[in-house]
Amino acid sequence: MKYICKALLKIFGWKAHGTIIPEPKCILVGAPHTSGWDFLLSWVFYTSLGGTASIVIKKEFFFWPVGWVLKKMGGLPTDRSKGSNVVRQIIHQFNSRDYMHLAITPEGTRKRTKNWKAGFHIIARSANIPVYLVSFDWGRKTMTIWGKLEITDNEKEDIKRMKDFYREKGVQGKHPERFTTEY
Numbered sequence: 312m313k314y315i316c317k318a319l320l321k322i323f324g325w326k327a328h329g330t331i332i333p334e335p336k337c338i339l340v341g342a343p344h345t346s347g348w349d350f351l352l353s354w355v356f357y358t359s360l361g362g363t364a365s366i367v368i369k370k371e372f373f374f375w376p377v378g379w380v381l382k383k384m385g386g387l388p389t390d391r392s393k394g395s396n397v398v399r400q401i402i403h404q405f406n407s408r409d410y411m412h413l414a415i416t417p418e419g420t421r422k423r424t425k426n427w428k429a430g431f432h433i434i435a436r437s438a439n440i441p442v443y444l445v446s447f448d449w450g451r452k453t454m455t456i457w458g459k460l461e462i463t464d465n466e467k468e469d470i471k472r473m474k475d476f477y478r479e480k481g482v483q484g485k486h487p488e489r490f491t492t493e494y
Contacts, residue, residue, distance in 0.1 A: 316359035320454075325352070329456025331362035332443055335410045338431050339364060340460070341445040342477050344416035345484030349447055353414060354384050356447070356454040364412045367401060387413075398430045398437075405438040414445075417473060418490075425493040427474070432466040444476060450483030 320327055332339070341353055350366060357364045368381055370388035378388075387404060389397050405411055419428040435442045444457040457476075462469050474492035484490040 312358055313361050316355045319355050320359055323452075325356070325452045325454060327356055327359055327454050329360065329445075329454075331357070331360045332412055332441075332456070334441055336405055336408070336438070336440045337412050338435050338440060338442045339412060339414045339445050339456070340417055340431055340442055340473065341414055341447060342417055342473075343447070343482055343484035343490035344418050345421055345486040345489035346449075347421065348485060349416070349421075353445070353447055353454065357412075357414070360456075362412060363410075364414045365404075366414050367397065385414075398433050401430075401434050402437045405434070405440060417470065421486075421489060423489045423491055425491050427470050429466040429470065432462060432469060435462055436464075444473065446477065446480060446482040447484075448480075448482040449485045450481075450487075 339357075341349070354364070363385060365385040365387050367389050368386045369391050372378065372381060373386070373388045387401070389400050391397060401413065405413075415431045417427040417431060418424050431442060434440075442460045442462055444460050445455065446457065447454050457480075460469070460473065471494060474494065478492040
């Protein structure tokens with residue numbers, strides 16, 4: 312599958328930068344997330360590097376045959392109904408596995424929002440796992456694993472540092488008007 316994904320990236324004119332994460336458990340924070348295509352493209356990207364990443368998807372999407380395909384692509388069905396705690400479900404997944412690379416988008420939506428979610432931060436601190444920054448830049452057609460983000464006890468400050476990072480890199484989403492690094 313690795314070589315098929317490498318070929319797909321090349322056919323579509325994308326370049327991959329980086330290597331799979333060496334730790335058995337980590338969170339891959341990817342931005343900007345402005346299109347449903349980001350999921351498929353990032354799956355092809357990480358697979359082309361030889362990695363396997365999971366992604367959180369609401370359980371309602373896991374119907375036949377779509378559910379089977381999503382599970383094969385690393386989809387984790389989560390219950391988002393009232394009273395359910397998605398962060399707690401993900402922490403449980405990390406604690407019950409030997410290997411898990413979880414891809415998360417900090418915006419939490421494909422719409423423009425300056426309020427990035429801190430769930431990745433809570434998960435990383437609770438499960439004691441590293442966070443890596445990733446970008447899918449539609450303007451340059453590059454997917455990049457930039458490196459580890461050293462998180463602190465201050466999630467707001469860490470999110471501010473992430474926004475500064477993505478702003479400095481000048482990454483562009485498929486729909487640029489939907490991405491902002493404003494505070």
